[in-house]
Structures are given as structure tokens and as C-alpha cells.
Amino acid sequence: MNVLIIEDEIAASRGLIKMLKDVEPSVNILAQLTSVQESVQWLRSNSEPELIFLDIQLKDGLSFEIFNQVSCFSPVIFCTAFDEYAIDAFKLNSVDYLLKPYEQEELKRSLEKFEKLKKEARSVDYQALALAISNNRPEYKERFLVRAGKKFYQISSDKIAYIHTQSKVNFITTVDGKQYVVDEYLDELERMLDPSLFFRVNRQFIVGVEAVASLENDHGKYYLNVEPVPTEDIPVSRNRLVSFKKWLGQT
Numbered sequence: 001m002n003v004l005i006i007e008d009e010i011a012a013s014r015g016l017i018k019m020l021k022d023v024e025p026s027v028n029i030l031a032q033l034t035s036v037q038e039s040v041q042w043l044r045s046n047s048e049p050e051l052i053f054l055d056i057q058l059k060d061g062l063s064f065e066i067f068n069q070v071s072c073f074s075p076v077i078f079c080t081a082f083d084e085y086a087i088d089a090f091k092l093n094s095v096d097y098l099l100k101p102y103e104q105e106e107l108k109r110s111l112e113k114f115e116k117l118k119k120e121a122r123s124v125d126y127q128a129l130a131l132a133i134s135n136n137r138p139e140y141k142e143r144f145l146v147r148a149g150k151k152f153y154q155i156s157s158d159k160i161a162y163i164h165t166q167s168k169v170n171f172i173t174t175v176d177g178k179q180y181v182v183d184e185y186l187d188e189l190e191r192m193l194d195p196s197l198f199f200r201v202n203r204q205f206i207v208g209v210e211a212v213a214s215l216e217n218d219h220g221k222y223y224l225n226v227e228p229v230p231t232e233d234i235p236v237s238r239n240r241l242v243s244f245k246k247w248l249g250q251t
Contacts, residue, residue, distance in 0.1 A: 004049040008034040141192040146180035161211035177228040
């Protein structure tokens with residue numbers, strides 16, 4: 001299987017390649033490209049790959065722009081950090097997708113779907129797909145019901161410094177250092193919060209951009225310094241580090 005990977009996060013690209021080779025040892029990686037223009041030039045100069053793994057957000061724009069500049073009929077598996085709001089758009093346009101961070105079982109599922117569909121002639125309307133995604137931005141939650149003792153309060157999202165799990169209880173810490181219990185799980189809260197303002201750095205912590213003071217490298221392990229200062233260290237997961245640095249640079 002001749003595969004083209006278009007992904008601007010080098011660590012994510014390497015992880016995908018390793019996972020691909022584990023799942024499908026015969027895979028041949030034709031190229032690893034990181035931008036719209038680089039991809040356009042490659043596709044103009046080479047035969048079409050059997051399959052393309054395509055990140056949506058590249059360093060010089062949305063990857064849909066590639067297909068406005070060059071004709072390519074290769075099947076595409078989109079690689080995205082977008083959440084559920086984009087999934088219907090992918091399904092309606094008869095393409096498949098992988099959510100980041102990648103999971104091996106999901107990759108196997110996508111490849112199995114590719115094997116079933118590769119004999120079918122499918123035409124993807126990339127402009128319609130881009131429009132569907134841009135028109136389906138979610139409305140993020142602005143207020144949360146929290147409690148302290150026997151009292152309940154409402155906290156606006158712009159007052160949240162970070163959220164963490166401790167002893168199976170989820171806490172919101174506000175910018176003024178107060179701490180409240182919140183009933184939702186971190187997975188739910190991650191979906192409810194605007195990803196341009198909040199980032200899940202590990203399984204236990206979601207941090208707000210305004211709370212980030214610094215990122216510290218301690219012998220190859222990265223820790224986050226936030227304000228108000230928490231009672232425990234906040235390590236940044238290795239598989240989220242590149243995305244986190246990119247997020248910091250965009251906010």
C-alpha cells in the first residue's frame with residue numbers, strides 16, 4: 001500500500017507511521033509533507049498515492065486548499081483534533097477520519113473501511129466539506145454549576161484557571177484561587193470548553209491559557225507552571241507536547 005502523509009506535526013507524523021507499520025507491515029510511505037504548497041508541488045510531480053492521511057489544519061492553511069490547486073482522486077483519511085461537531089460532515093462526504101491522539105484500533109477500522117471502498121469510484125466535494133466544518137462550530141459552555149460544601153454556585157468559563165481530577169473527584173480552580181467540585185467528567189468538560197482557550201495537558205488536568213505561567217523542561221520531562229499554584233505538579237503528556245506548544249503559540 002503506497003501511502004502519502006500530510007501532517008505538520010512531526011511527532012504526530014512519526015507516531016502515525018509507527019502505528020501504520022504495526023497494523024499493516026507492507027505499507028510504503030511515499031512522503032511526509034507538512035504544508036499546502038509542499039503537497040501541491042508533490043502531487044503535481046508524482047503519481048497519485050493509493051491512500052492519503054491528511055491533517056486538516058496545516059501550517060500554511062486548511063488542507064482543503066490542496067484540492068483547489070491540483071486534481072487528486074486518491075482516497076483520504078482525515079486526521080483531526082476537531083471534535084464530534086465535524087464528524088457528520090466527514091460522514092456525509094463519504095470520507096473517513098481519525099481523531100487525535102491516534103488509537104491503533106481506530107486506525108485498523110479506517111484501513112478496513114478503505115479496503116472495502118477502494119474499488120468504488122468516489123468523488124469528494126472538498127469545498128462542501130470545508131463549508132460544512134466551518135458552519136458547524138460548536139457553541140461552548142459559558143457557565144458551570146459547581147459546589148462547595150452544601151452550597152451551589154455558578155462559575156463562568158472565563159473565571160476558570162484549570163480543572164483537575166483528584167481521588168476520582170473533579171475540581172474547578174478559579175483565577176482567584178477558589179476551588180469547587182464539578183459533577184461532569186474531564187472528558188465531558190473537555191468537549192464543553194473552547195479549545196482555543198483550554199487544553200488538556202494530561203489525563204488529570206485541563207488548563208486555561210490565562211493560567212499558564214511557563215513550561216519547564218526537567219531532564220526531558222515537561223512540567224507546566226500555572227497560577228494559582230496547584231498542590232501537585234502538572235506534567236505535560238509526551239504525546240500532547242507538540243500540540244500543546246502549537247496551542248500556546250496560537251493563543
